[in-house]
Amino acid sequence: MAAKRRRNRWLLLGLTLVIGLSALAISHLLFSWAGAGILGMGTLIALRFFLDYIDGLDKKVAKKERRAIRGAQAEERIGTILDNLGEGYLVLHDVRSQYGNIDHIVISQHGIFLIETKAHGGRVTIVKDQLLLNGHAPEKNFISQTLNNTYWLRAQISRTTNNDPWITPILVFT
Numbered sequence: 588m589a590a591k592r593r594r595n596r597w598l599l600l601g602l603t604l605v606i607g608l609s610a611l612a613i614s615h616l617l618f619s620w621a622g623a624g625i626l627g628m629g630t631l632i633a634l635r636f637f638l639d640y641i642d643g644l645d646k647k648v649a650k651k652e653r654r655a656i657r658g659a660q661a662e663e664r665i666g667t668i669l670d671n672l673g674e675g676y677l678v679l680h681d682v683r684s685q686y687g688n689i690d691h692i693v694i695s696q697h698g699i700f701l702i703e704t705k706a707h708g709g710r711v712t713i714v715k716d717q718l719l720l721n722g723h724a725p726e727k728n729f730i731s732q733t734l735n736n737t738y739w740l741r742a743q744i745s746r747t748t749n750n751d752p753w754i755t756p757i758l759v760f761t
Contacts, residue, residue: 595648603641654706661706661761662690669693669702686735699754701740703733704761711760733758 662680669678669691679692691702709721718730737756745751 599641599645599648603638603645606637657706658704662704664761665702665704665759666691682740684736684739686732686739689736689740692740699740699744699752700757701733701737701754702757702759703729703736704759705729706761729758 666678666680669676672678672693672695675695677694679694680690682689682692689701690704691700693700693702705725707720707725712719712722717724718728719725733756737754741752741754744754
């Protein structure tokens, strides 16, 4: 995910460079034709606003990229812990579902556990049935995501085995 976001960021920066250079070339021509006229100055002002807008987009993409890297690192740490559970535990990682992906599934004689890993820092609280991070709602509804994946996994197992297993959903904040 981080690599995809990084690639998109480079494409955005390249597009900005092409548009910026084109606007400068057009501005130069307009200055020549209009003799330092208002049209040329308007082009430079519009270019400035465009570059500020692109800079804001770039910062958002960079933030998402850092978040994806932090999330992947957290999933790897939890995955390592789960992989060391020992015999009697089957651990699956990054299982695709119609709701994205399930970070980890643990199957053992103790049951089936679906684990969603989140790398958000700070204080996690629940107020009036709403999960809050540092007193604010997170960017996604993590509980809904986890439950949707739980029901999806149960349906997949049920369809394959004709058995409706109990799956314990776990939301882990690293």
